[in-house]
Amino acid sequence: MTLELSSTAFAEGKTIPSRHTGDGPDLSPELKWSDPPEGTESFALICEDPDAPRGTWTHWVVFNIPGKARALSEGVPRQPALGDGTVQGTNDFGKIGYGGPAPPPGKPHRYFFRIYAVDSLLELPKGARKEQVIAALRGHMLAEGQLMGTYGRFQR
Numbered sequence: 001m002t003l004e005l006s007s008t009a010f011a012e013g014k015t016i017p018s019r020h021t022g023d024g025p026d027l028s029p030e031l032k033w034s035d036p037p038e039g040t041e042s043f044a045l046i047c048e049d050p051d052a053p054r055g056t057w058t059h060w061v062v063f064n065i066p067g068k069a070r071a072l073s074e075g076v077p078r079q080p081a082l083g084d085g086t087v088q089g090t091n092d093f094g095k096i097g098y099g100g101p102a103p104p105p106g107k108p109h110r111y112f113f114r115i116y117a118v119d120s121l122l123e124l125p126k127g128a129r130k131e132q133v134i135a136a137l138r139g140h141m142l143a144e145g146q147l148m149g150t151y152g153r154f155q156r
Contacts (some may be wrong), residue, residue: 003145004034005115009074010064016111016149022102023153027075028060029113036117037142040067044116044137047129049101052108058130059111060098061089063122080126096127101151108152117143 009029010016018024021138031045037055047060064087081087093099103109122128122136 001037001117001143002141003036003085003115003117005113005145005147006033006116007113007147007149008128010149012149014149015108016151017102021100022149025101026098026100027030028072028098028100029149031115031117031147032071032073035070035144037065038041039119040117040142041120042044042067042118043069043120044133045113046074046116046133047098048087048130049103049109049111049112051103051107057101058092059100060091061130063087063089063118063124063127063133063135063136066116078094085121087122087124087126088130088150089124089126089130089133103153105153108150111149111151112146113148114144114146116141120127139146 006027020029044063044064066084072102080096086099091099119140119142
């Protein structure tokens with residue numbers, strides 16, 4: 001099953017506004033998703049850039065988002081645990097929470113936000129890395145969806 005993932009900040013394949021990048025206040029964008037299949041206990045979200053010079057770069061890892069949730073608000077606090085049980089992992093900047101696009105000058109990069117409906121809570125520590133979340137998702141994903149935005153810096 002596919003989840004529809006969207007944002008009020010940008011449309012599929014369009015430019016991510018600077019307020020959601022390293023060139024602005026670097027706030028996570030608001031994200032909304034469609035109703036998941038029966039049996040969904042939680043959601044996980046991963047944002048990554050496959051066009052990074054050193055290979056795929058992870059910008060955001062979030063898991064144990066409550067199964068009743070249908071959105072993440074703009075500017076999710078950069079803390080390991082949120083009041084509703086949501087847990088954030090460590091991105092490739094070495095920090096907890098969202099780290100927005102900050103590519104080197106040149107061709108725009110693609111940023112994939114992927115949402116996963118999960119049949120359980122993931123038994124992972126706060127600050128878990130993407131690889132740990134992906135491993136924990138195996139055999140527990142009920143549905144997934146994605147939204148891709150772009151961002152680039154021009155050569156001067």
